[in-house]
Every structure is written in C-alpha cells, then in structure tokens.
Amino acid sequence: MRESEKLEIRKLYEEGVSISELSRRFGHDRKTIRKAIREQEQEQTDVEKRNRSKKVKGYKLEPFKSYIEQRMRIGVLNAERIFREIREQGYTGGITVLREFMHPLRPVVSAKATVRFETAPGEQAQIDLGAFSYFDTQGNRRTVWCFAMVLAYSRMLYLEFIKAADQLHILRALRNALEFFGGVPQTILSDNCSPLVVSNDGRGQVDWQPAYVDFAKYYGFVPKACKPYRSRTKGKIERPIGYIRQSFWPVSFVDLDDLNRQAAVWRDTVANVRIHGTTREQPQVRFQSETLQPLPTNRYILAQTGLRKVLNDCRISWNANLYSVPWQYVGQSVLVREFETGHLQVEYGGQVIAEHLVLPGKHLVSTNPEHVKGIPYGTPGDKRDKVPGFQIGPDVEQRELAVYEEIALGGRVQ
Known part of the structure; x- marks a missing residue:
C-alpha cells in the first residue's frame, strides 16, 4: 500500500x-485497513513526542539564555564551565542543548597544525x-601572569x-610546581622567555640564564627550549593555557x-579529574x-641577580x-642580588659592599648614612673644558741696540 493511500x-x-466502507472503496480487506490506520496513528504520536521533547529542552534552557550570552560576551566560551554554573543556578537539562545554543554565538577560531x-x-x-588581563577596583586594566x-x-x-614575569617569580612558581608533583622530571621544556634564555640559534645551541x-x-633536570617562534612544539602546554582561559578565567578575586x-580548587576538582x-x-x-x-x-634559595652601575649620588x-x-x-x-627573603645585597669583586631590605613599592630610596661617611668634599672637579689660556703683550717693533742707547743719551729717534 502506498503512503499516499494510507x-x-x-x-x-x-x-x-x-x-x-474503506475496505470496499480501496479494495483491501478490513485487517489491512486497520493496520494502515494504526501505522498512521503511531507515526503521528512519534512526531508529537519529538515536538514535546524539543519544547521541554528549549523551555529548560530558556531562563538561562541571557546569563549564557552575558558570560560569552566577556570571553567565557567553555560549554562545560557554563554548564556547571547554570546547574548551580537550577538548570536540570543536558549539556547537548547548551552546546547547540552556544555554537552559533561562538567567534570563528582559526586552527593551526601541530605535530x-x-x-x-x-x-x-x-x-x-600566559598574560591574563583584569580590571582593578578603580576600573584600571591590569595584567597578572599565569605560570x-x-x-x-x-x-x-x-x-x-x-x-x-621575571626570573624570581618564575623560578619560585617552578619550585612550587615540583613540590606539588612531589618529584622532578628528567627534562623541562620551555619557550625562549628572557628570564630563562639569553639566546637560541634554533639549531640546538641555547645560551641559558646562569640562575636557571x-x-x-640543583634539582637535577635538563632544561630544553623550543625552536624560536615555534612555541607550539611544546604542544601539551599550549593547550592547557587555553584550557585555563576557557574553563577557569575570567574570575572575580x-x-x-x-x-x-x-585556582587550586579548580585544579583539584576540575582540571586534574576530568577525562582528558x-x-x-x-x-x-x-x-x-x-x-x-x-x-x-x-x-633551593632563590635570588634575582643583575649588574648595575653606581651613580654619582652613591646609589x-x-x-x-x-x-x-x-x-x-x-x-x-x-x-645586585635580591633574595626571596626580602633582602638585597650589592657585591663588588666577590665581596658584599652593601645590604638593604627590599623596598615594597616603586620610586623609593633606601639610604645607609655610613655609605656617604667620609666622602671628601671640595675635591677638585673634572677639569675637562677648563684649560687656562695665556695673556700676551702687544706686538713691539724690534730695533738695533744703538737706537736705544741714543734715546738714553737724550737723542731723537729717526
């Protein structure tokens, strides 16, 4: 029996x-007619169920759509994170409906090939x-770094x-990471950031910062650096930085x-327990x-070091x-050495010549009166551009000695 006939x-x-009557009109026995009617009724029922299901899914997500759009506008694009947030607010639907709603709202992201x-x-x-921007309490845009x-x-x-993102803070975070893992890997791969790498010729010759x-x-690992301008050769770390941005950031703090x-709570309850x-x-x-x-x-006791020239004002x-x-x-x-203990030492020729407490802000001055004690005042200054000149008399005509003798005797000069 054709579908149109049914x-x-x-x-x-x-x-x-x-x-x-239908049996007589269409030339089929009554059993066939009843079967055709039941099939049509069942198909209609299935359609109604699917429509009701779609209506229920849309209805469950509807109260949360404005919140989802708001979160996506500020850069929260991870569906799993938003799913956790709206579940806490009472959402009882599934994540598939959420993904379908978020998909057309996502920005286009160009992918790069990675081996x-x-x-x-x-x-x-x-x-x-990774640099993460935020607004402080005065509304100023600031940056905090994520190691x-x-x-x-x-x-x-x-x-x-x-x-x-200086050497002292990076190495302190690296030390904390090794202690968190409870051990040290054989090698640690990084990019070519200046606090760790002086230069990298791209052919395996890396000039490392001495402190690193x-x-x-001290910890017994071999440092390695990826090729210049090819940070994606790190592969596994580039994705976690993006994952942190999507699943954890932005937050209020x-x-x-x-x-x-x-961050520690998110690390222990989300990042390290998810199915990778x-x-x-x-x-x-x-x-x-x-x-x-x-x-x-x-x-390991950390210190940030650097060379400085002593200024004319003894600073x-x-x-x-x-x-x-x-x-x-x-x-x-x-x-100069700045220790993580908050102390600063100044060395010359292998000897410590000055010690200070690290100042807490910027544009401040720490002075030890002993450093200027005995400074010689009135010492002759720099004599460059102060060479003395010479005064000379007027030009005098040279004459024979007999002329001067005649003048002395009262004669006249011709």
Whole structure:
C-alpha cells in the first residue's frame, strides 16, 4: 500500500467513514485497513513526542539564555564551565542543548597544525606563561601572569598566578610546581622567555640564564627550549593555557592569594579529574604511573641577580627603586642580588659592599648614612673644558741696540 493511500485512508477514517466502507472503496480487506490506520496513528504520536521533547529542552534552557550570552560576551566560551554554573543556578537539562545554543554565538577560531608526540612516564614536563588581563577596583586594566606546568605523560597540571614575569617569580612558581608533583622530571621544556634564555640559534645551541642553569643543576633536570617562534612544539602546554582561559578565567578575586586559592580548587576538582581528550583518562589516575626523580632534601634559595652601575649620588637603581652603596664605588659596575627573603645585597669583586631590605613599592630610596661617611668634599672637579689660556703683550717693533742707547743719551729717534 502506498503512503499516499494510507494518508487518505487515515483522513477519511477521522471524518467518520467506517472500516468496512474503506475496505470496499480501496479494495483491501478490513485487517489491512486497520493496520494502515494504526501505522498512521503511531507515526503521528512519534512526531508529537519529538515536538514535546524539543519544547521541554528549549523551555529548560530558556531562563538561562541571557546569563549564557552575558558570560560569552566577556570571553567565557567553555560549554562545560557554563554548564556547571547554570546547574548551580537550577538548570536540570543536558549539556547537548547548551552546546547547540552556544555554537552559533561562538567567534570563528582559526586552527593551526601541530605535530603531537608522546613521552614516557617521568620523561618530560613543559612550562609556559600566559598574560591574563583584569580590571582593578578603580576600573584600571591590569595584567597578572599565569605560570602553568604539565607533566607530559599524565597531563597532571599545576598552575599559579604571579604578579610579574621575571626570573624570581618564575623560578619560585617552578619550585612550587615540583613540590606539588612531589618529584622532578628528567627534562623541562620551555619557550625562549628572557628570564630563562639569553639566546637560541634554533639549531640546538641555547645560551641559558646562569640562575636557571644553577636551579636546574640543583634539582637535577635538563632544561630544553623550543625552536624560536615555534612555541607550539611544546604542544601539551599550549593547550592547557587555553584550557585555563576557557574553563577557569575570567574570575572575580580580592587579591593574588584569593586568586590562587580559587585556582587550586579548580585544579583539584576540575582540571586534574576530568577525562582528558587525548589520553581518555583522568590526569590524577594516570599520574600514579609517573616515575619522577626525588626532590632534594632542602629547598633551593632563590635570588634575582643583575649588574648595575653606581651613580654619582652613591646609589644604584633596582626595580624602580634606589639603594645606597659606599661612595668609593661611584662609577663602578656592581652585582645586585635580591633574595626571596626580602633582602638585597650589592657585591663588588666577590665581596658584599652593601645590604638593604627590599623596598615594597616603586620610586623609593633606601639610604645607609655610613655609605656617604667620609666622602671628601671640595675635591677638585673634572677639569675637562677648563684649560687656562695665556695673556700676551702687544706686538713691539724690534730695533738695533744703538737706537736705544741714543734715546738714553737724550737723542731723537729717526
């Protein structure tokens, strides 16, 4: 029986035509007519159910659509994160409907090709920094830096927000990461940021910052750098930085400590317990198979170092502040060390010539009166451009001696 015939039978039956009459009109027995009617009724029922299902799904998400759009406008594009947020607000629907709603609202993202590689347990970790902007309480746009480290085998993640992307803060976060993992991988891969790398010729010759080399020797790992302008060769860390932006950021926070408390909760309850898209395992479960080297007994004491020239006013400039040194070293280049304990030392020729407490702000001055004690005042200054001239008499005509004798005797000069 054709579908068009079934539709006509169903229509006539709804209008009151009996099954016997339909059997006579269409030339089918009554059993066939009843089957055609039931099939049409079942198909209509299925359509109504599907429509009701779509209506229910749309209805459940409807109260949350304005919130979702608002979150997407400020850069929250991760569906799983928004799903968690609206579930806390009472949403009882599924994530599929949410993804369908978010899909046309997403910006177009261009993809880059990346060669992925896998490493053995304990073989490698990768680190990177990402700049995250926020508005302070006065509405000024500021930047905080996120240090991220991931173990290449398990994808176990550590993150820490730091106020500056300098050597001292990066190495402090790296030390915290090693202590969080409870061990040290064989190699640590980074990009070519200046606090760690002086230069990289792209052919395997890397000139490392001495402080980072010393740190690596102490903890027993081999530092490696990706090729210049090819940070995507790190692969596994580039994705976690983006994942942090989508799944955790932006957030509201009081200060840096509050921000890192929130980050630690997200790390332990979301990032390291999710099913990873590549390994198809939870990072914290896979982490049990990592074979990391043991940590040293004592913590590495961190210090930021740099060369500075002593100014004429017996001071050196360090991190936008001024610190005094003994006047005898004016014009000399000295080595400055800022320790994480908050102390600052100035060295010359391997000897400590000045010590200060690190100033808490900027454009401040720390002065030790002993540093200018005995400075010689009235010392002759620089005599450049002060060479004396010579005064000479007027030109005098040269004459014979006899002329002067005649003048002396009262004669006249001809």
